[in-house]
Amino acid sequence: MSERLLEVIRTQTEIAKLGLDLGHVMDLVAQRAQLLTGAGGAVVELAEGEDMVYRATSGMAAPHLGFRLRRGNSLSGLCIREGHPLYCEDSEIDPRVDLPGCRQIGLRSMIVVPLRHHDAVIGVLKVLSNTPAAFDETDLHILGLMSDLIAAAMFHASKYETSELFHQATHDALTGLPNRALFFERLHLCLAHAQRNSNRFGLLNLDMDGLKPINDRLGHRAGDAAIREIAQRIRQVTRGSDTVARLGGDEFGVILCYVDDHEGALAHAQRLAEQICQPFEFEQEIIALDASIGVAVFPEDGQEIDALLDQADQSMYATKRSKQRPSPR
Incomplete structure (x- = not known):
C-alpha cells in the first residue's frame, strides 16, 4: 500500500507540471488508476446532458x-446522483448497470467514484x-485519492464556470483545437450518421515534419509557435462543419463530415499541404513548415x-517516406 501511495504522490507532481491542460490530466489519471489498481482499464467520464461521455x-x-x-440506466449515472463510490462485482447480475454497454466494452466488474467540481458531481473515475x-477496499481507497487529484486540477483549471471546465476538458491547451x-x-x-444515411466522409491524419530540429535549433517556444501556426493554417482551409x-x-x-469521393478528400489534403508549407516567421527567424498527410474515406x-484510422496512418507514413527518398538525378 505504501508504494501505491508514493505513486499517487508522484502522479500529483506530474499533474502540477501539466498546469491547466485538463485533458492531459485526465489521460494521466486514467493511466495511473489502471496501473495502481491492477485493472484491465480505466475511464474518466463526464456528465453531459443526459449522457455520460468517455473523455479519457x-x-x-x-x-x-x-x-x-x-x-x-448506468452505474456511472447512479454514482452522479448518489455522490458516493459504487462497486459492481459482476455486471451480468447487477441490475444497476447498462448491461449492453458493459458487454460492448467487455467489462465484468468495476469501481466508480464521483468527480466533484465545487459542490456538484460532474463526472466519474472508473476502473474496469x-x-x-476483481477489486477490493484498497483499490477503492486508491481510486478515491486519484479522483481527488482530478478534482483539484478541475478547480485550478476553472475556478468559477462549469461550462469553461468542460471546454478545457475537451480542447487542447496549446492550440485551442478539440x-x-x-x-x-x-x-x-x-x-453513425454516415452509416444511417449512406454518406461518405473523409478522415485526414497530419503529422508535422521537422518539429524536433525546430526545438533543437530554436527551443521549445519556437516549436510551440510552429504547432500553433500549423493548427491555425489547418483551420483556415477546413470547412466550419468539419x-x-x-x-x-x-x-x-x-x-x-461529407466528401463526394476519394478524389475530393485528396484534393482537400493537397490544399492543406499547400497552405501549411508557406514560410513562417518567429522572432525574426524564418522557419520552414511542412506536414505529411494521410487520407481515408468511408466506406x-x-x-x-x-x-479507417489504420488506412489514414498507412497513407500518412507513405507520404512521409516519399519525402525521404532521394530525388532522381
Whole structure:
C-alpha cells in the first residue's frame, strides 16, 4: 500500500507540471488508476446532458474513447446522483448497470467514484476488469485519492464556470483545437450518421515534419509557435462543419463530415499541404513548415473506425517516406 501511495504522490507532481491542460490530466489519471489498481482499464467520464461521455481512457477502454451511455440506466449515472463510490462485482447480475454497454466494452466488474467540481458531481473515475470481483477496499481507497487529484486540477483549471471546465476538458491547451477525446466522440457520431444515411466522409491524419530540429535549433517556444501556426493554417482551409483536432504532440486529425469521393478528400489534403508549407516567421527567424498527410474515406477504406484510422496512418507514413527518398538525378 505504501508504494501505491508514493505513486499517487508522484502522479500529483506530474499533474502540477501539466498546469491547466485538463485533458492531459485526465489521460494521466486514467493511466495511473489502471496501473495502481491492477485493472484491465480505466475511464474518466463526464456528465453531459443526459449522457455520460468517455473523455479519457486506458487499457481495455482505450478503443472506446468518446463512447456515450445514458445516465439514467448506468452505474456511472447512479454514482452522479448518489455522490458516493459504487462497486459492481459482476455486471451480468447487477441490475444497476447498462448491461449492453458493459458487454460492448467487455467489462465484468468495476469501481466508480464521483468527480466533484465545487459542490456538484460532474463526472466519474472508473476502473474496469473483464473478470468478476476483481477489486477490493484498497483499490477503492486508491481510486478515491486519484479522483481527488482530478478534482483539484478541475478547480485550478476553472475556478468559477462549469461550462469553461468542460471546454478545457475537451480542447487542447496549446492550440485551442478539440483534443483527442472530443475528436473520437465526433468520429463516432460521424460514422453513425454516415452509416444511417449512406454518406461518405473523409478522415485526414497530419503529422508535422521537422518539429524536433525546430526545438533543437530554436527551443521549445519556437516549436510551440510552429504547432500553433500549423493548427491555425489547418483551420483556415477546413470547412466550419468539419472537425480539426490536435491528437497529441505534432499530430493532428481532420474529420471531413461529407466528401463526394476519394478524389475530393485528396484534393482537400493537397490544399492543406499547400497552405501549411508557406514560410513562417518567429522572432525574426524564418522557419520552414511542412506536414505529411494521410487520407481515408468511408466506406471505401473501411467501415469501422479502427480500419479507417489504420488506412489514414498507412497513407500518412507513405507520404512521409516519399519525402525521404532521394530525388532522381
